Amino acid sequence: MIVVHVKDIAQQAKHFTLYEQIDIGLQYALKANPTDPDLAQARAWFWVAANHYDSFLAHYYWAITWHEFSAQDFPKEIELIQLKQIAAEGQLAAIYMLGLFYETEDTVLAIEYYRYAAERDFYPAINNLADKYEHGLGMRQDLEQAVALYLRAAEHNIAAAEWSLGLLYAYGTGGEQDHQLACYWLQRADQHGWQGADDMIADLQRNSCYC
Structure with a gap:
């Protein structure tokens, strides 16, 4: 990679x-x-x-x-009607973007778009579906499934997934704290441009955590 x-x-x-x-x-x-x-x-x-x-x-x-x-x-340029036409042809990027568009308006519909793309190994959608599992948005919360999906996306350098894994391990959400893993994923998120990752790493370092 x-x-x-x-x-x-x-x-x-x-x-x-x-x-x-x-x-x-x-x-x-x-x-x-x-x-x-x-x-x-x-x-x-x-x-x-x-x-x-x-x-x-x-x-x-x-x-x-x-x-x-x-x-x-x-x-x-891209308008919603054009995006829907492209998505209807099966383009996964357009399907993913429709999920983004409907995030605040219709979470359940957004999840349908994400799930369709995620089932076809579209890594940005896998990350966004993981986020819904983590926070129980539009579905039952399932932290184990969230972590599994985040890992799939993070293995392909999706910065948002790396950031989320860093936070989960830093705080021990849904499992034991692991500051070594937290720093690993946060450093990758920082490398891949996730704003705030460097501040989180600094916080862990100030608390004498491994980083």
Whole structure:
């Protein structure tokens, strides 16, 4: 698995606008293959743009890179009706993004989208489904299932899953505390650009925990 330090990309990205960041990510994506470091670079640039600018389009571009794609899969803009049409054709990134869209409006519907994509090994959706199991949102809480799903997503560098595992092990939620594992996952989340992971690591270090 190619590792790209998203924090380093975030520092570079400060000098570029949203659309410049997206364009840089797209340039990497369109010359990448699944084992190429360019794919990791593309994901990093899309992830930074999505989070810094709260960009739905950048988040969609990031999601697209988690399955096979071509240049035609990256629209210049995306509206809900268009997203639904693409999802109806079976594109997992669009199905995942519909889950995101309905998160606050209809949690049960969001879960249906996440579950469909997760059952087809779409790692961003696996993470979001894990979150619902962890917090009992729209379903019965199941921490064991949440951890199992987080681990599947985290093994593929999904920063949100790494962050969640770090917190679960740090606080012993649903099991015993394990500060060594907490630090391992938090350091990975920090490496992959999850805001706040560095502060959590520092807190553990101040409390004389292994990190």
